[in-house]
Amino acid sequence: MPPPYTPTRAPGTWDVIVVGAGPAGATAARVAAAQGCETLLLERASIPRYKTCGGGLVGASLAALPPGLPLKVHDTAGRFTFALNGTKTRTLTCSSPVCAMVYRSELDAALTEVAAAAGAEVRDGTALTALEERDGTVTVRTNSGDTLRARAVVGADGSASRVARYVGVECAQVDLALEAEVPVDPRTAERWRGRVLMEWGPLPGSFGWVFPKGEVCTAGVVAARGNPVALRAYKEDFLARHGLLGPRPLHDTGHLTRCRRPDSPLSRGRVLVAGDAAALVDHWSREGISYALRSGDLAGRAAALVVAAGDEAEANAAAAHYGRQVDDVLGAEMRASGSLMRLFTRRPGLVHTALTRLPPAWRRLDAYIAGRTSVAGIMTTPVARTAAALADRLP
Numbered sequence: 592m593p594p595p596y597t598p599t600r601a602p603g604t605w606d607v608i609v610v611g612a613g614p615a616g617a618t619a620a621r622v623a624a625a626q627g628c629e630t631l632l633l634e635r636a637s638i639p640r641y642k643t644c645g646g647g648l649v650g651a652s653l654a655a656l657p658p659g660l661p662l663k664v665h666d667t668a669g670r671f672t673f674a675l676n677g678t679k680t681r682t683l684t685c686s687s688p689v690c691a692m693v694y695r696s697e698l699d700a701a702l703t704e705v706a707a708a709a710g711a712e713v714r715d716g717t718a719l720t721a722l723e724e725r726d727g728t729v730t731v732r733t734n735s736g737d738t739l740r741a742r743a744v745v746g747a748d749g750s751a752s753r754v755a756r757y758v759g760v761e762c763a764q765v766d767l768a769l770e771a772e773v774p775v776d777p778r779t780a781e782r783w784r785g786r787v788l789m790e791w792g793p794l795p796g797s798f799g800w801v802f803p804k805g806e807v808c809t810a811g812v813v814a815a816r817g818n819p820v821a822l823r824a825y826k827e828d829f830l831a832r833h834g835l836l837g838p839r840p841l842h843d844t845g846h847l848t849r850c851r852r853p854d855s856p857l858s859r860g861r862v863l864v865a866g867d868a869a870a871l872v873d874h875w876s877r878e879g880i881s882y883a884l885r886s887g888d889l890a891g892r893a894a895a896l897v898v899a900a901g902d903e904a905e906a907n908a909a910a911a912h913y914g915r916q917v918d919d920v921l922g923a924e925m926r927a928s929g930s931l932m933r934l935f936t937r938r939p940g941l942v943h944t945a946l947t948r949l950p951p952a953w954r955r956l957d958a959y960i961a962g963r964t965s966v967a968g969i970m971t972t973p974v975a976r977t978a979a980a981l982a983d984r985l986p
């Protein structure tokens with residue numbers, strides 16, 4: 592029997608470098624550190640940092656948070672108002688109020704603190720500018736002029752990821768979201784308290800949302816990238832119709848969301864990607880926090896296996912295994928959400944009518960929001976399967 596392999600590190604080489612301290616990166620760093628890896632978490636911004644995001648945590652996200660995470664929830668939505676281009680408005684009540692509204696600056700800072708408590712070193716204000724791999728070591732260059740080395744790298748650097756470019760991530764869908772954080776007066780706050788608005792929009796595959804956070808509402812619109820003028824006009828109209836255009840927004844920003852092609856790579860050599868960097872986002876709702884938390888967990892574990900590998904073949908096998916695990920855990924949800932998105936893009940009125948008029952359809956969505964089923968669970972019902980199959984045949 593060969594002696595057990597003890598990984599050795601050249602001086603100054605980290606076991607794992609994680610790039611990006613969002614939910615994916617903070618989780619990957621926590622998990623890798625908890626596996627005994629010397630882990631460095633690099634973040635371009637200063638923590639806490641703003642991130643364009645609704646900050647709505649569905650059940651799958653809440654279930655994937657580390658136990659006991661100190662997290663400030665600013666509201667919990669138990670009612671959902673659906674509308675079709677401002678018409679056919681209907682409000683439905685969830686079986687339990689579970690959709691937690693958070694500020695991403697607070698959520699991501701809390702996740703990063705837990706990663707640090709697990710032993711990861713956190714270096715904010717430091718961006719990766721380039722990376723390359725040679726002879727079992729990944730070299731990372733940063734904007735501060737440092738050259739860092741690691742035995743494994745996890746790219747969790749978001750939807751404009753440099754690491755994703757290195758890995759060759761390919762997308763099936765790229766959208767642009769425009770969002771404003773709007774302070775609201777007490778009467779408006781009361782009107783939105785505990786209630787989310789989802790309004791299907793005029794552009795193909797688009798919708799607008801209002802998420803309540805007490806004295807602030809987060810409101811925005813999303814549609815396929817490529818028509819920014821129409822999207823801006825849609826956003827102005829949406830905010831105006833819901834009385835959210837007047838107040839000066841605390842933030843008024845735009846951000847891409849990307850959904851991977853099913854065959855897109857998730858690793859290259861000793862470099863893995865997770866979360867938005869891997870383009871793991873629900874095609875329909877653009878929910879991405881649960882994907883980031885779950886793929887970050889898998890990436891942290893896989894990075895530890897890459898570090899412990901006895902040779903390059905073993906390291907490559909551990910990285911490739913990560914891709915298969917992501918597909919096992921998240922693949923069915925991604926495929927189902929792609930199917931729902933095709934149906935929604937072609938027949939938004941049908942999806943709206945099903946959700947608001949067919950109680951079983953709402954019950955499934957309610958169960959998804961609560962984390963009792965996934966989008967795959969919604970799309971396996973006979974009605975959803977038939978509708979999706981018919982939509983796939985439409986031009």
Ligand SMILES: Cc1cc2nc3c(=O)[nH]c(=O)nc-3n(C[C@H](O)[C@H](O)[C@H](O)COP(=O)(O)OP(=O)(O)OC[C@H]3O[C@@H](n4cnc5c(N)ncnc54)[C@H](O)[C@@H]3O)c2cc1C
Pocket residue numbers: 610611612613614615616633634635636640642643644645646647648649652717718719720747748749750752753768769770811846847848865866867868872877878879880881883
């Ligand atoms: C408008 C909008 C609303 C959304 N609303 C919701 C919602 O309500 N609920 C939900 O579940 N999902 C939502 N999403 C999706 C969700 O925001 C993302 O899926 C989630 O943030 C992905 O987390 P992440 O950790 O992969 O990436 P991010 O949260 O983007 O974190 C990436 C981190 O990497 C850092 N970084 C980038 N480049 C570098 C570099 N070169 N070096 C070092 N650090 C770097 C960034 O500063 C950032 O901190 C929304 C997205 C948008 C655009």
